[in-house]
Amino acid sequence: MEATVSKSLQLTTWNSSDYTVPTLNNSMRLYTRYEKNKSKRVNNMLNCNHLATIKPAIGHRTAGLKASCTSQNFPASLLKSETFIAEEDLLLKKKSEEIKPCLSGRCIYLVGMMGSGKTTIGQILSEVLDYSFFDSDKLIEQAAGGTAVADIFKLHGEGYFRDNETEVLHKLSLMHRLVISTGGGAVVRPINWKYMHKGISVFIDVPLDALAQRLTAIGTASRPLLHHGSGDAYTQTFMRLSKLWEERSEAYTNASVRVSLECIADKLGVGDVCSVNPTQIAIEALVKIEDYLKE
Template structure:
């Protein structure tokens, strides 16, 4: 099966040459593992496939490509783990990576929940490749932004592409995939995501509204502001989307609650929780799920 998939989905991989040598000492092993993760974090990963979503009674051939080089500078790229949290993240990732057995990790959650940022962190510490499903869809239609795809082709067209992208990715291994907020509404998408491990990033709606209002809603096709305060309108629309999707999010294997993290850390505001802390909690919850 995977051989067939690789004919249409080509991912440039890095081969761990260290695996051909005898087992190193503990200190040598840590250096080797660190170097492997550093090199993987700089990996240029290209995904090329033919996507043929149905539009009415006809199919449209779409080419998909994506690069993971747009990840921000990280603790891995800098070559040092500077804080206690960084060290905890590194240690936890080394513990859990062998247990994953190459399974993909799908991040789901409402728009603005930080799936892309968390996904990039997890991909770097686990030595996985990172993909954003929305970016893949944009590139499949010539670089057209999601908001413009909705305007030009409609939501059904976008959802068809989204499902096909998830289908292709589900046949691969060692990927961290950030999904769009609405990917959870189609049961078929869960069929594909459940081939790996799905992680729900749960952020309170008021915090989401603050984040999205701060950066604007131009790129959010499902957030249409009416008259009045931008935050109020955003929160109102997010609440409506939550009503439609909240039950679907319960299909995720793992739930990472920012309220729970904030409580454990003694923060009153979930906005004080850092991406690194969220990534650590995600690994802890994934580990607990694997032990069941």
């Protein structure tokens, strides 16, 4: 599915004595577009200033190569790895087809700490479920005229960002057939859970040490609650993540289901949670959602 979605919100401004601050109003209009083919299909859209087509890729992972080869001169390990990937994709497709009717169009909200892979997993889920995908942080950035989250924090403070985050979640909660990747701190406001509980919330639980390794490798400059100055990057990142976890861990328990990378790694018989790929996480998310819907 090619989900054509809006990525901008309309803004008004108010003037202070020092500077002009953009504020979100209620002009993010929601509407529904009906397409006619063999059956009437509903696509949820946001009124937009420009459109972007999201085409998530599934199953494109690099396979390690070994020296042994088959008679066709292909590395045996590559063939084995590609077989596993194909099997995973088939399982993902099968599970998504089983769960679609049970969802009844309900939105799926992905929550979890920064760097837990919510965006990548969300894109995979939206693809197989034929849903549209939104990243709440990206919507807020584009609502602020393309201002990055880190700069929004710096210019206007965390409270301003959280207010806009709540409004975005409110607007999205009025829609159907969406997969939404939320910011790591979206869980701290009870009002946000009121909106997310209109759908199904999925907590992507990744161990802090794995998150710290991942975030240190890619850098923390774009993470306003994580960016640090001097000192060992990994240690500083891990300590800050630990502090955020203390503040948020209880809130994450409000999620409808929990997807633990440690549990997935145990099932797969791998020792490192970093070996668990996004498709495997997406499959586990669908299994957990199915169990939740059966309760």
